[in-house]
Amino acid sequence: MGVAKYIKNEKDAIKEVIYQSGITVKPSYGPEDLERAGFSYEKDLGAPGEYPFTRSIHPQSYRSRAWTTRQYTGFGTPEETNERFKLMIANGQNGLNVAFDLPTQMGYDSDHPLAEGEVGRVGMAIDSLRDFEAAFKGIPLDRIGSGLTINAVATIMMAMYQAVAEKFGYSKNQISTTPQNDILKEMIGRGAWIFPVEHGVRLVGDSIEYAVKELPKSNPVSICGYHIRESGATPAQEIAYAFEIAKAYIENVTQRGIKPEDFVGRFSFNLNVYGNLWEQIAKFRAARKLWAKMLKEDYGVKDNKNLFLRGLFGGGGSGLTKEQPENNIMRGAYYALGAALSGAQTTALCSFDEAYTIPTPRSALLSLRTLEILMDEVGLRDTVDPLAGSYFVETLTLEMEKKILEEMKEVEKWGGMVKSISNGFVQRKVSRQAYEFEKGLQSGEYRKVGVVPVSEKGTAKDPGTEAAAVELHEYNEAWAEKSKANLKELRRTRNGKDVAETLKGLEKAAKTSENVMPHLVKCCHAYATVGEMAGVFRQVFGEWKEPDFY
Amino acid sequence: METKSKIRILIAKPGLDGHDKGAKVVALALRDAGMEVIYSGLHQTLDQIIQSAVQESVDVIGLSIMSGAHLPICQKLMAMMREKGLAHAKLTVGGVIPHQDIPKLKEIGVAAVFPGGTSFEDIINGINRLFE
Amino acid sequence: MLDIKDILAGNQNAGAGMIRLVEDRDPLAHELLKRLYPHAGRAFIIGITGSPGVGKSSLIDGLIAEFRGLNKRVAVIACDPSSPVTGGAILGDRLRMQRHAADEGVFIRSMASRGEKGGLSRAAKDAVLVLDAMGYPIIIIETAGAGQTEVDVADIAHSVGIVTIPGTGDGIQAIKAGILETGDVFIVNKSDRPDSEAAVFELNMMLGLRPPSKDVWKPLVLQTQALDGTGVRELARVFLSHFDFLRQEGRLEKKQIKMESRYFQSLVRDLALEKIMAALETSKGYQDAFKKIRLRGTDPVTAAESVMDTIRVLNNDTKYHC
Structure with missing residues (x-):
């Protein structure tokens, strides 16, 4: 039943419930539970908008503003993406969330042999500033902020974003960008890494330092517990690992003589809503509190605004099933309910067909409507943190906090996140759990509606395979042809001397501890390609070798 | 001498997609089913996959593909397998594979297709059946 | 079909195929190894x-x-x-x-x-x-x-x-x-x-x-x-x-001799053990000795020694005689 472990007696009544994070749930809760957990209103809760922010980072939360929704957009050529951007802005969206294709994410140009068949497939293909000029043409970059879903070469895209803004006449003080830029989570989960761990972290550090000094409105890093959870981490580990990753970045930047107070307020988080409803709510409440406490007590951060756990709580991809895909619409609604009850400021839902393909416009719209129903129809904006004071929810929040701290301690025992990833500790733990969970799902120990356990295959309980009624997004070969033609033209017409010189400057910086960002901006202005800039890093840093996972 | 053969399978992620949870859990399941699993790691070129399959003398190449590029990749790999003396080995593919593509993959010569959501048992049986 | 010439020419398919035979303890492996040995x-x-x-x-x-x-x-x-x-x-x-x-x-x-x-x-x-x-x-x-x-x-x-x-x-x-x-x-x-x-x-x-x-x-x-x-x-x-x-x-020659002799020794040891045991286990002396142990007529060590005494290694060939 569900993604928690339910142990039943012979009469099919539930005897014991154990959540994924390892917390056992009682049949009922009362004041004695709060007392036993040492609950204190002032210490653990406080008013919304007050330290430790368990309830909310804003005193009025959804009363003052409903959540922000961010749709992930970008496919094919920059020109097509530009049309989509403009349409979304016309529909009232005030932020873009840009998807890049895999060659761009991996630092290859569209004409690289490894890019074959992938150009424009899962996002837009960017080779040089020329493509950014097409993608952001006519977008008011002083008013519209852009999330850039890219990690290994986030520095390059951040620099290119500044370059395109400057090209269009905006100053770097006006623009706001949020690159994902979380290389450590790529090494745990999503796999779009290039350089060895320490060099990857150094690049993240460079971009944070640069943002602090040069890009006052940009948020240089978005830490993704999301993908770590998708890879098999428990909810407690999702938060624990995200915080340990944050600590690794903080450490890198403070070594440069910058105080945490000056940059941690620009960190944001991307966290998952998939799982047991109560466990999710407790997770977010505990996470908000722990983040604030950690920054205040361990890093001496004082300004309340810098203690906020900001970010996007949403998605829920691994909750979706391929079986009976329409069920995913309902699933998404309940995940969103969890996010709303947790006080998510920004959210986005996976579309019901995402187990098959990139969301179609129809399914993306359904997700958007689901979120609107919660905010505009059923009353989630009425009061802040409606579950506060619940014997169960408060006890669970305290227990979750304990679990998160335990998981953090384990990583620290290995010497922190950089070491834990280098030696494969986290990857091994997460992939083993993913395997055990998958086995449990197939044996019926865990349950997702529509997924038939192996033991029930072919019995009366098996509804059989229902043909999936989903439309599929088609790949267009013309995207690659166009990108390659543009690239050829660019290489012929740009000033080769400028390119060579700026790349040389980049190489020098990469080899020393000089910040690479100003050099990247120069390279972008000279129309150096993503592949050329990443190529310099590849040559100086080398490539990462994964540790084993079993 | 007593013969003690095992099914040897190369689990490989071709191309640039890095979503490797599926490949990893299937590798663990096949190991627990008594097979010898060689894991290639991420970001593999087709050349690397072919050479690894040759050197490891595998019976099966198991690809995990999430990017949607399964048709062109399988087509190309099948041709390379024939050319590089791997005609005896079987090609299987798993990942995000739409139903309507399964017949097309079979036509190309893919021995078995395991779309996301296929149970471990079905994958293990499906591979064992290739050698009955 | 594996061709020894391909292996010697360094063909990876042939070499890998050969290693697979070796690994699977395929009866063919021994024949081929014999022919490869002079080239190693x-x-x-x-x-x-x-x-x-x-x-x-x-x-x-x-x-x-x-x-x-x-x-x-x-x-x-x-x-x-x-x-x-x-x-x-x-x-x-x-x-x-x-x-x-x-x-x-x-x-x-x-x-x-x-x-x-x-x-x-x-x-x-x-x-x-x-x-x-x-x-x-x-x-x-x-x-x-x-x-x-x-x-x-x-x-x-x-x-x-x-x-x-x-x-x-x-x-x-x-x-x-x-x-x-x-x-x-x-x-x-x-x-x-x-x-x-x-x-x-x-x-x-x-x-x-x-x-x-x-x-x-x-x-x-x-x-x-x-x-x-x-x-x-x-x-x-x-x-x-x-x-x-x-x-x-x-020095290499000396080392080689040492390595080969050790390997040869271990091979012979394994083979000898296998063959002697196969012969012994079916011999009357072995069965009798075990019966005696079961009836507490003798202790296992004495019985094992008595069985070993039945072995005679013939000098003119390497047959085991029980």
């Missing part, structure tokens, strides 16, 4: 051993790059244990060497122990023979340091590198006297760790206890960081200079 004996064989997690595969990855830089072809046999429960295995050593996968001058083969005790299987030894016959001038064997593995690898490799890491329970402490004697190069990997110098010092101390001799290679202790390649070039150089050392004054 040219390669320089390096053994790399150490506990799991010390970075052996990454070091070998670096060594491959170094040897390739010297334009030498390299073959690697990476041994991992099979699961004792299911017999399956994940063979992941190759993961860290995969950048060499498409290099025609490199051959990497993973092998599972398939129930053999002591880490290195006979199949691994035979696989080395195949690679040798294929003409690889350098063959590296990787094996985890469980049980007696380190001793086994010294019977196959001309030069044995023992890898350790500083400051861990299973690091320097794991190097015990017996293993210390089989190592030609000691590698303190992950030398960026704080107590690396201490590990080197300790190892040098332990090695200093070996009696000095001008005919014997003096083992070296090296520091490396496999992940960024620090010290790997030096390591490759040391292995090659060990090989040069062996090639002088007939």
